[in-house]
Amino acid sequence: xxxxxxxxxxxxxxxxxxxxxxxxxxxxxxxxxxxxxxxxxxxxxxxxxxxxxxxxxxxxxxxxxxxxxxxxxxxxxxxxxxxxxxxxxxxxxxxxxxxxxxxxxxxxxxxxxxxxxxxxxxxxxxxxxxxxxxxxxxxxxxxxxxxxxxxxxxxxxxxxxxxxxxxxxxxxxxxxxxxxxxxxxxxxxxxxxxxxxxxxxxxxxxxxxxxxxxxxxxxxxxxxxxxxxxxxxxxxxxxxxxxxxxxxxxxxxxxxxxxxxxxxxxxxxxxxxxxxxxxxxxxxxxxxxxxxxxxxxxxxxxxxxxxxxxxxxxxxxxxxxxxxxxxxxxxxxxxxxxxxxxxxxxxxxxxxxxxxx
Ligand SMILES: Cc1cc2nc3c(=O)[nH]c(=O)nc-3n(C[C@H](O)[C@H](O)[C@H](O)COP(=O)(O)OP(=O)(O)OC[C@H]3O[C@@H](n4cnc5c(N)ncnc54)[C@H](O)[C@@H]3O)c2cc1C
Numbered sequence: 016x017x018x019x020x021x022x023x024x025x026x027x028x029x030x031x032x033x034x035x036x037x038x039x040x041x042x043x044x045x046x047x048x049x050x051x052x053x054x055x056x057x058x059x060x061x062x063x064x065x066x067x068x069x070x071x072x073x074x075x076x077x078x079x080x081x082x083x084x085x086x087x088x089x090x091x092x093x094x095x096x097x098x099x100x101x102x103x104x105x106x107x108x109x110x111x112x113x114x115x116x117x118x119x120x121x122x123x124x125x126x127x128x129x130x131x132x133x134x135x136x137x138x139x140x141x142x143x144x145x146x147x148x149x150x151x152x153x154x155x156x157x158x159x160x161x162x163x164x165x166x167x168x169x170x171x172x173x174x175x176x177x178x179x180x181x182x183x184x185x186x187x188x189x190x191x192x193x194x195x196x197x198x199x200x201x202x203x204x205x206x207x208x209x210x211x212x213x214x215x216x217x218x219x220x221x222x223x224x225x226x227x228x229x230x231x232x233x234x235x236x237x238x239x240x241x242x243x244x245x246x247x248x249x250x251x252x253x254x255x256x257x258x259x260x261x262x263x264x265x266x267x268x269x270x271x272x273x274x275x276x277x278x279x280x281x282x283x284x285x286x287x288x289x290x291x292x293x294x295x296x297x298x299x300x301x302x303x304x305x306x307x308x309x310x311x312x313x314x315x316x317x318x319x320x321x322x323x324x325x326x327x328x329x330x331x332x333x334x335x336x337x338x339x340x341x342x343x344x345x346x347x348x349x350x351x352x353x354x355x356x357x358x359x360x361x362x363x364x365x366x367x368x369x370x371x372x
Contacts, residue, residue, distance in 0.1 A: 017042045017194035019165075020185050021329075022173050022208050025055035028200035029154050030340040031329050032161035034348035035198070041165030042192050044185065046172035051154050053273070054202050055336065057226070057305030059253055059262065061242060062090055062146040062338045065114040070314045070365045074339035074346075077357055081341030082148065086156045093253070094241030095145035096127060098291055099138045106247035107138045116140035128240050130232050130294040138246075145242060148337050157340075168192075176212040182325065183212070196351070198327045203271035203306040205316075205330035214320050217371050219330050221306035222266040225276035227285060228258050228301045232294035243291075250287040258300060261288050266307070274304040309333045315343055317366045318350050327351070328368045 018039025021028045029050060032043045047053070062082060064075045082090050097116060099107035111118060117140060124131050124139040131139075158167065171187035182195040201208040203221035210216055231237045237254040244251040245264070252261045263284020267277075285296050310316050310331035320326040329347055332339065346363065349356040356363050364370065 016182060017192065019196050019198055020044060020183060020192055020194040021198040021200055022185070023200035023202055023204075024050040024167065024169065025053060025200070025202050026051065026150070026154060026157075026336045026340050027202065027329050027332055027343075028198070029157040029161065030344035031198055031200055031347055032165055032167075033157040034344045035351065036161045036164035038348060038352055039164070041161055042194065043161065043165065043167045044171040044173055044187055044192065045167065045169045048170050050158065050167065050169070051150075054305045054307065054332075055150070055154065057303050058150060058337060059226070059242075059251070059260065060148045060150045060337065061093065061253070062148050063095060063114070064144065066338075067333070067335050068313050070362050071333070071335050071339060073358055073362045074315070074342045075335070077342035077345075078339055082146075082153075082338075085341070086152075089149040089153045089156070090146040091149070092143065093145050093147045094127075094141065094143045096124060096139060096141045096241045096243045097246055098124065098131060098136050098243060099246035100135050100291065101137050103246040103249075104138060107140065110246055111140040114142070115144075116142045128243055130235065130292045131243075132291055132293045135291055141241065150337050153337065153340070157344075173208065173211065176208070178213065178323075196325045196327060198329055198347075200329040202330070202332070203308045205308065205328070207271065209320075209326075212326055214322055214326050217316060217328070217330075217368065218311045219308050219316070220268055220311070221271050221308045223269045223274050223304050224262060224307050224334070225265050225280055225284065225304040226260050226262045226302060227276070227281050227299050228255065228260050229285075229296050230298045230300060231258055232292075233297075235294075245287060245291065250284050252288055261285060261296075263287065269306065271306065274306050276302045276304040307334045312370075314365050315339065316368050317343055317346050318368055321369045321372075
């Protein structure tokens with residue numbers, strides 16, 4: 016019998032596996048044929064410390080050192096700019112305050128991103144403290160750590176979960192697995208896994224977010240441009256491997272699924288981007304969507320179910336699963352080991368499944 020079975024092979028499951036493998040043997044079960052097929056393979060890969068609810072910001076801060084240093088680090092400089100059109104001045108002011116950004120002139124904005132349209136942009140803010148995360152490397156690093164005391168089984172969709180006196184039995188097409196403790200890191204499917212285990216669902220809701228990859232504007236080397244976001248997170252664009260990825264920043268509630276981008280949502284999002292630049296979209300190279308899954312209060316859910324101490328929630332990563340992963344997974348293993356967490360006790364309480372009663 017293993018010590019831990021983890022359900023889900025995205026950044027949540029893999030980071031939990033890395034930490035928990037220090038405390039016992041781990042089997043990670045992933046339904047798809049590869050790790051990071053769903054949300055974790057579809058993100059914008061940013062580290063922005065001041066983005067998210069207060070508890071998320073605490074997790075971001077506590078994750079920074081690991082992102083910067085572990086295994087040589089996974090961050091590279093990007094920077095973040097917010098731009099506003101007429102009517103968005105209040106949203107811009109709010110964004111600048113919450114994200115610790117300084118107001119910059121339209122000329123400064125144009126110097127950083129020359130395709131911005133000075134006729135539509137009425138205000139902008141910027142800070143350099145926003146970073147690209149090498150998400151593939153981060154997942155590989157955590158997976159390698161987990162494999163020192165564990166295994167990954169892909170193509171193993173969990174179909175049945177049975178509570179035994181001594182632990183849990185989990186049935187998949189690749190066989191049955193038993194462990195003392197079950198970790199629910201199933202992303203958009205976290206509530207479904209709880210239901211299979213006879214644990215009360217928490218209302219983890221997936222929201223779809225779409226992305227288009229477009230060719231770089233003619234003659235532009237976009238590699239040094241910051242990420243640019245419309246005030247109030249109305250759209251964003253970011254350099255990616257010589258092209259630009261542009262998101263409508265949509266957040267439509269959907270059932271857990273292999274998500275895809277809706278044509279109309281993409282078209283409207285690209286129109287919001289085009290309104291703010293002088294270079295029309297010439298070619299969409301590809302598009303996709305992923306699910307950002309939130310608990311009702313938008314805090315992550317980390318720790319044992321009040322119903323069963325051997326059922327651990329590690330869910331509700333929302334739009335922050337990568338940037339929070341070092342500290343979130345560390346908190347999970349501290350709770351299991353009984354080690355005092357690095358995070359403040361009110362933050363830990365705000366992340367605990369016990370908050371739902
Ligand atoms: C467009 C977009 C942009 C984003 N940008 C950022 C960003 O810039 N920075 C950031 O930090 N985060 C970002 N995110 C959020 C981040 O991608 C997610 O928070 C994170 O990937 C969630 O990881 P996860 O492991 O919880 O979920 P997932 O990656 O979805 O993994 C869950 C896994 O569980 C598996 N599973 C489900 N049911 C079963 C079952 N029955 N049996 C076995 N396996 C099962 C699934 O197959 C899946 O692989 C973004 C997300 C999107 C969609």
